[in-house]
Amino acid sequence: MSGKRARGRGRRPVTREEVPVRERILAAATRLFYAEGIERVGVDRVLAEADAARASLYQHFGSKAGLVTAYLEAKGAEVRPQLEGLLADRSVPPRDRLLRLFDAIAGMAAGAGFRGCPYQNAAAELTEPGDPALRLIAGQQAWLHALIGRVVRESPALAAQPMLVPALVTLYSGALAAAQLERCDTPARAARWAAERLLAG
Amino acid sequence: MSGKRARGRGRRPVTREEVPVRERILAAATRLFYAEGIERVGVDRVLAEADAARASLYQHFGSKAGLVTAYLEAKGAEVRPQLEGLLADRSVPPRDRLLRLFDAIAGMAAGAGFRGCPYQNAAAELTEPGDPALRLIAGQQAWLHALIGRVVRESPALAAQPMLVPALVTLYSGALAAAQLERCDTPARAARWAAERLLAG
């Protein structure tokens, strides 16, 4: 927007809050990659959105692939504490806490900018076998397994069913995937209904 | 009338089997789009794989977007009879027939070239709101709803549970999505286990 004049380093306007350029680029990439897809968004778009210089991107991330990796890492660092928070309250029975996962998806699916799970979408676009981002994606899914497994293991009755944890993970993934395809929160509510029945037994 | 197929076929060597150029292009696009993603595969790659001329693609499909639409249509035309076949045998109880859906996913997930659901992957890449391919994707999901709903309605006990159909669709979507992320058939088997319990009640 307004003209360029000196900021701390470089020439950013003083009126603009002091956000380091790395964070600005990462924030712009996060928004654009999620909303429009990784392949469809070029580095020029990211730089314009971040109001940053080309060299800054390559200084901080090395390449576009590095930026994609950082994007997925940032998404995980944002989501993991949220999900942990949902499941943390030990005064609530494990069953009821687990159902909150699906309520959260239902809330997101109703939102405007919802476009499914960033990891599922990235896995659809990144097809080179050795891509380090793919290991990140698998790691996030493994983390989800572990998170749900921890809560399930709080209840001996639930822990006795070895398929329960992968089933809940599959329901979770399916709620996100189907909500993206159907553009409504029905899949999330259906997943919640199914999870209720699996947890009731 | 005018029944003759006046197909002058350029200069293709006679030794090559006689496959119409449109089918060759569509087959090559289907293989490449699914294996490597829609955005990462250019028309040059498709044409080289199909051993076809540039003009033939634009003659038959109009644009790359038209080829993408045809790709998704072809995938649907291939998958729908397969799923209908799985659920057709009326000598088997509806419950057992529905479980075959998840066995089929487990079989596919174990296969070499498995890369999830082509519709989910396409939805991740195609982000323009008005894209006609997105309506195709939503239509395929609606068809799946209808297919499962038909089988569920064969059993009054199952039909009494209105959330059962969307829950099964969500499990199906989740099995495909999670199998892609985890690169194993565990999600499909977990979805089958969950579906068994939902259908047993």
Add this chain to the structure above:
DNA sequence: GGAAGAATAGACTGAACGTTCTATCAATGG
């Protein structure tokens, strides 16, 4: 004051992209 460091703008490269175009070739139908 001056060197070092961080960030900027912008030109540039080489490749890939989707698309259009011309020209040619082979087979068919009248």
Add this chain to the structure above:
DNA sequence: CCATTGATAGAACGTTCAGTCTATTCTTCC
């Protein structure tokens, strides 16, 4: 025979892409 049709090869178009590079500006530390 000749016009039409479907397919071919390949050049060319303008655009976009990721990545490199030079030059400049500003701050901070010595």
